[in-house]
Amino acid sequence: xxxxxxxxxxxxxxxxxxxxxxxxxxxxxxxxxxxxxxxxxxxxxxxxxxxxxxxxxxxxxxxxxxxxxxxxxxxxxxxxxxxxxxxxxxxxxxxxxxxxxxxxxxxxxxxxxxxxxxxxxxxxxxxxxxxxxxxxxxxxxxxxxxxxxxxxxxxxxxxxxxxxxxxxxxxxxxxxxxxxxxxxxxxxxxxxxxxxxxxxxxxxxxxxxxxxxxxxxxxxxxxxxxxxxxxxxxxxxxxxxxxxxxxxxxxxxxxxxxxxxxxxxxxxxxxxxxxxxxxxxxxxxxxxxxxxxxxxxxxxxxxxxxxxxxxxxxxxxxxxxxxxxxxxxxxxxxxxxxxxxxxxxxxxxxxxxxxxxxxxxxxxxxxxxxxxxxxxxxxxxx
Amino acid sequence: xxxxxxxxxxxxxxxxxxxxxxxxxxxxxxxxxxxxxxxxxxxxxxxxxxxxxxxxxxxxxxxxxxxxxxxxxxxxxxxxxxxxxxxxxxxxxxxxxxxxxxxxxxxxxxxxxxxxxxxxxxxxxxxxxxxxxxxxxxxxxxxxxxxxxxxxxxxxxxxxxxxxxxxxxxxxxxxxxxxxxxxxxxxxxxxxxxxxxxxxxxxxxxxxxxxxxxxxxxxxxxxxxxxxxxxxxxxxxxxxxxxxxxxxxxxxxxxxxxxxxxxxxxxxxxxxxxxxxxxxxxxxxxxxxxxxxxxxxxxxxxxxxxxxxxxxxxxxxxxxxxxxxxxxxxxxxxxxxxxxxxxxxxxxxxxxxxxxxxxxxxxxxxxxxxxxxxxxxxxxxx
Numbered sequence: 001x002x003x004x005x006x007x008x009x010x011x012x013x014x015x016x017x018x019x020x021x022x023x024x025x026x027x028x029x030x031x032x033x034x035x036x037x038x039x040x041x042x043x044x045x046x047x048x049x050x051x052x053x054x055x056x057x058x059x060x061x062x063x064x065x066x067x068x069x070x071x072x073x074x075x076x077x078x079x080x081x082x083x084x085x086x087x088x089x090x091x092x093x094x095x096x097x098x099x100x101x102x103x104x105x106x107x108x109x110x111x112x113x114x115x116x117x118x119x120x121x122x123x124x125x126x127x128x129x130x131x132x133x134x135x136x137x138x139x140x141x142x143x144x145x146x147x148x149x150x151x152x153x154x155x156x157x158x159x160x161x162x163x164x165x166x167x168x169x170x171x172x173x174x175x176x177x178x179x180x181x182x183x184x185x186x187x188x189x190x191x192x193x194x195x196x197x198x199x200x201x202x203x204x205x206x207x208x209x210x211x212x213x214x215x216x217x218x219x220x221x222x223x224x225x226x227x228x229x230x231x232x233x234x235x236x237x238x239x240x241x242x243x244x245x246x247x248x249x250x251x252x253x254x255x256x257x258x259x260x261x262x263x264x265x266x267x268x269x270x271x272x273x274x275x276x277x278x279x280x281x282x283x284x285x286x287x288x289x290x291x292x293x294x295x296x297x298x299x300x301x302x303x304x305x306x307x308x309x310x311x312x313x314x315x316x317x318x319x320x321x322x323x324x325x326x327x328x329x330x331x332x333x334x335x336x337x338x339x340x341x342x343x344x345x346x347x348x349x350x351x352x353x354x355x356x357x358x359x360x361x362x363x364x365x366x367x368x369x370x371x372x373x374x375x376x377x378x379x380x381x382x
Numbered sequence: 383x384x385x386x387x388x389x390x391x392x393x394x395x396x397x398x399x400x401x402x403x404x405x406x407x408x409x410x411x412x413x414x415x416x417x418x419x420x421x422x423x424x425x426x427x428x429x430x431x432x433x434x435x436x437x438x439x440x441x442x443x444x445x446x447x448x449x450x451x452x453x454x455x456x457x458x459x460x461x462x463x464x465x466x467x468x469x470x471x472x473x474x475x476x477x478x479x480x481x482x483x484x485x486x487x488x489x490x491x492x493x494x495x496x497x498x499x500x501x502x503x504x505x506x507x508x509x510x511x512x513x514x515x516x517x518x519x520x521x522x523x524x525x526x527x528x529x530x531x532x533x534x535x536x537x538x539x540x541x542x543x544x545x546x547x548x549x550x551x552x553x554x555x556x557x558x559x560x561x562x563x564x565x566x567x568x569x570x571x572x573x574x575x576x577x578x579x580x581x582x583x584x585x586x587x588x589x590x591x592x593x594x595x596x597x598x599x600x601x602x603x604x605x606x607x608x609x610x611x612x613x614x615x616x617x618x619x620x621x622x623x624x625x626x627x628x629x630x631x632x633x634x635x636x637x638x639x640x641x642x643x644x645x646x647x648x649x650x651x652x653x654x655x656x657x658x659x660x661x662x663x664x665x666x667x668x669x670x671x672x673x674x675x676x677x678x679x680x681x682x683x684x685x686x687x688x689x690x691x692x693x694x695x696x697x698x699x700x701x702x703x704x705x706x707x708x709x710x711x712x713x714x715x716x717x718x719x720x721x722x723x724x725x726x727x728x729x730x731x732x733x734x735x736x737x738x739x740x741x742x743x744x745x746x747x748x749x750x751x752x753x754x755x756x757x758x759x760x761x762x763x764x
Contacts, residue, residue: 018519031502032538035538035539036538036539040539041503041505041538043502045427045502077427077459077556079538079539081540081541082541084543085509088544088545088546120413121414121423121425123462123463123554127465127467127547134400137400154411154417156414156417156425157422157463159463159464160400161465162467163547163550164470164547164548165550168509168543168545170552172461172463172507174459174556
């Protein structure tokens with residue numbers, strides 16, 4: 001829903017504003033548990049509601065009489081959509097067709113994972129330019145379907161439009177979650193630990209190493225490093241089992257997926273939870289291949305980790321007494337899990353640097369303000 | 383889901399093939415009541431299912447023990463998606479921004495209407511070119527939100543992507559329907575009457591009169607005619623109340639919305655129901671403004687009616703003993719309703735013209751084969 005990592009700064013600034021304009025001022029409804037502003041919307045298919053138009057709603061024979069039962073026992077529908085446009089979200093000369101299909105679904109699966117949900121159904125909308133080789137679609141489909149099968153997702157609908165623009169895929173993914181186990185961006189509290197599932201930095205490293213041929217490394221990169229960052233960039237792995245295990249554990253107070261960049265996404269979590277945060281630079285699990293790429297290009301690996309985006313790890317706040325249990329739970333699934341900082345009280349004023357909502361603890365112990373921004377700001381600043 | 387009316391013939395031929403390639407060979411699942419191939423997918427949020435991956439599904443505390451109860455009493459989730467691309471599905475110099483937003487939602491509402499469902503939630507994915515005036519979006523939003531409010535729809539999510547291509551909107555619309563009242567394309571039987579809700583011909587008349595400035599009419603058109611066909615083209619009205627009333631009546635055996643063109647859509651209904659059909663040319667409710675446009679351009683109004691598309695009426699098959707009741711039910715809502723033909727046994731062989739699945743009864747009583755095709759075939763043939 002907030003997949004703006006490789007677009008320009010103006011767009012990144014404006015996506016939230018645009019969606020807010022689209023949805024602002026809408027009345028709250030009993031069937032919309034969670035609307036715009038989280039990784040997915042959470043919806044109640046069984047809610048009683050009266051139509052705005054006065055028309056009678058569909059009769060629901062088993063519409064529950066007990067509101068208490070309704071609140072705790074009905075699973076919620078999760079819904080999210082994310083589009084991938086050639087030349088912006090993937091590069092036709094870097095990704096294979098299979099990888100394009102995989103990633104288009106993976107970024108949506110990551111949103112459902114972040115809510116602790118079970119993905120169920122996908123609708124796939126394709127935009128096909130006249131010049132596009134239709135045979136490539138078989139590869140796109142194969143990649144999408146392989147991941148769908150793995151994740152238990154059925155492709156139940158779709159649309160095909162021709163376009164004079166670039167090839168694009170827009171996927172809407174639907175799933176479900178137990179109401180009392182859903183992870184949202186709100187709910188984080190001062191003192192909670194920040195748990196990162198997966199590593200960071202490799203997505204943007206892949207883009208730099210493979211997607212910007214005009215920018216050359218200072219030293220050549222070995223094939224293994226290139227393969228590792230390429231894989232992270234073109235075929236990210238959604239952390240579905242990890243998200244569901246964390247949700248079921250009841251240890252997590254808030255969470256989201258790291259798609260815009262660690263600092264930007266932490267900013268979203270803090271805004272929704274009404275807290276601040278401190279990240280320890282030395283604790284960040286920067287992918288080793290990303291470090292090598294950063295070094296080869298004379299860049300700071302920490303910038304990749306904080307602002308890179310496109311990594312699709314999960315960032316969660318965890319109750320202080322459940323930290324070790326949460327870490328082990330993820331590691332038992334074979335996935336890296338690290339405590340990278342903690343939530344703190346939100347500063348009363350953010351006008352001064354020392355009162356910044358997000359702070360970075362540098363290796364020497366100094367605390368510096370951390371901007372809740374993604375990669376493009378950095379690029380624009382160079 | 384099958385919104386291909388103003389694209390070229392190759393695309394029209396291929397949309398079904400493309401979606402079939404995307405979804406073909408997938409296993410049937412208890413949670414997918416109706417997959418690709420109808421106006422919307424019908425999904426069961428409560429179905430028990432085992433994950434392909436072996437991972438445990440989300441725990442559902444009230445997962446029903448009685449399959450019988452489950453089958454009859456749970457409402458189904460409806461899901462459909464339809465995209466609108468500038469220059470193909472709307473013209474930026476013909477439609478106002480409000481009308482663009484209205485139509486993008488209307489074509490999806492029409493799919494839910496055709497299933498007899500109640501629309502609930504929309505996810506809106508925008509593709510915005512750098513040159514696009516962001517201020518126009520306020521108008522697009524206003525048009526979309528006005529119709530959403532009227533239809534009882536909450537906009538619960540979205541996505542904004544920049545694109546080097548044309549402005550486009552992709553909307554996924556979710557709704558619900560009582561399981562035992564859902565209207566699908568299957569279920570029509572020989573002897574059923576064909577009921578058309580709304581009129582036909584005005585959508586394509588609007589495109590000809592306003593969207594093809596290089597094609598001039600033989601005689602000038604009056605402002606009232608132009609306004610009528612323009613309105614049909616840029617701001618169609620979805621027949622939600624009519625669809626729901628027909629579904630609740632239990633009189634309808636099959637149905638779908640007329641988006642590709644009457645002949646093409648009737649072909650879809652017949653294919654899914656395993657029947658043939660006869661349409662009476664003289665019974666077709668061709669919009670009077672569409673007749674005037676056809677005459678002004680030296681075209682046959684019947685071609686507009688049969689092949690035009692973009693009209694968003696509902697086409698239903700009705701039990702023989704419920705015909706008058708169904709017609710009155712729609713007319714009581716202030717909407718035109720006409721019996722335009724009937725379903726017949728599907729011919730054993732379609733090799734000869736007289737055995738065609740679809741036939742047209744001409745005013746002189748002669749029966750001629752009717753091709754299940756949309757407008758573009760006609761245009762290409764000229």
